[in-house]
Amino acid sequence: MQTESHHQIHGQPQDVLPKQALRRARHRLPARPFTPHAAGWARTRIRAALHLLAWIDAQQTTLADLTQADVDRWLTEQPTESAYPAREFLHWARSRHLTGDVTIPKRRPRHIVTAISEDDQWTHLRRCLHDTTLPLPARAAGALLLVYGLPVSRISTLHADQITTEGNRILLRLGAHGILLPPAVADLLLAQRDAARTVSVLARSAPPATTWLIPGGFPGRPARDAVYRTLRGNGLPHARHARSAALMTLAADLPAPILAALLDLHIATAVAWTQHAAHDWTLYLATRKPPDS
Numbered sequence: 001m002q003t004e005s006h007h008q009i010h011g012q013p014q015d016v017l018p019k020q021a022l023r024r025a026r027h028r029l030p031a032r033p034f035t036p037h038a039a040g041w042a043r044t045r046i047r048a049a050l051h052l053l054a055w056i057d058a059q060q061t062t063l064a065d066l067t068q069a070d071v072d073r074w075l076t077e078q079p080t081e082s083a084y085p086a087r088e089f090l091h092w093a094r095s096r097h098l099t100g101d102v103t104i105p106k107r108r109p110r111h112i113v114t115a116i117s118e119d120d121q122w123t124h125l126r127r128c129l130h131d132t133t134l135p136l137p138a139r140a141a142g143a144l145l146l147v148y149g150l151p152v153s154r155i156s157t158l159h160a161d162q163i164t165t166e167g168n169r170i171l172l173r174l175g176a177h178g179i180l181l182p183p184a185v186a187d188l189l190l191a192q193r194d195a196a197r198t199v200s201v202l203a204r205s206a207p208p209a210t211t212w213l214i215p216g217g218f219p220g221r222p223a224r225d226a227v228y229r230t231l232r233g234n235g236l237p238h239a240r241h242a243r244s245a246a247l248m249t250l251a252a253d254l255p256a257p258i259l260a261a262l263l264d265l266h267i268a269t270a271v272a273w274t275q276h277a278a279h280d281w282t283l284y285l286a287t288r289k290p291p292d293s
């Protein structure tokens with residue numbers, strides 16, 4: 001039978017986990033909207049912390065008695081994607097003296113995935129913009145991937161009302177900012193927006209204001225897997241390689257703060273891409289042969 005102190009140690013963090021996530025969300029709101037992606041990340045952190053607490057219980061120990069060796073073992077026994085998000089909770093518990101000097105280290109950043117060539121990028125983009133034999137959702141998702149480097153997880157959670165019209169301008173709204181769409185991309189996304197709203201009305205799954213830009217097979221749920229399938233099934237490049245090409249192109253021309261604001265990226269992500277683009281360009285210049293004199 002567990003002691004009363006054991007319940008108190010575990011009960012308090014479980015009670016405050018959602019509160020802590022909501023507090024962070026409220027602090028974010030004045031500067032950036034609380035997007036579906038941000039909500040998903042908050043849920044991931046809460047689940048990771050709860051899994052860690054359940055694991056601690058299974059080891060017949062307490063949060064107060066947790067050692068760094070225990071934490072290291074937890075990291076080796078759990079899937080990486082579900083273990084490391086508990087880092088913030090453990091930092092919070094340590095700052096409030098609920099646990100000892102234990103921590104989950106920062107994950108080593110992923111290497112930037114090799115990009116498709118510029119020629120391939122434009123070839124696939126032309127297909128998306130002009131090949132009417134491709135399904136419209138594949139064309140729309142492919143264009144967003146190849147032009148703006150939006151990840152599939154972000155594309156699948158775009159709403160139809162994020163494509164807006166201001167006079168003669170068509171904008172894609174990401175976060176607090178609107179991206180002015182080139183005419184060919186604008187026409188494609190307007191067609192997909194209208195098709196998505198038609199599907200929503202026919203299925204009576206959601207009002208137009210909450211309709212996904214690319215509807216999935218289940219009402220009210222984003223179409224992430226469906227977007228992956230439609231890209232792969234129609235000969236478009238691997239999403240991560242295509243995204244790298246698009247972000248490399250943008251990062252070569254835009255300063256990191258503008259890139260972050262334009263695509264609603266974290267500033268650290270934007271800085272990493274601009275540094276990588278500059279490094280890639282430096283290597284290109286270094287390998288060029290001097291002109292014959």
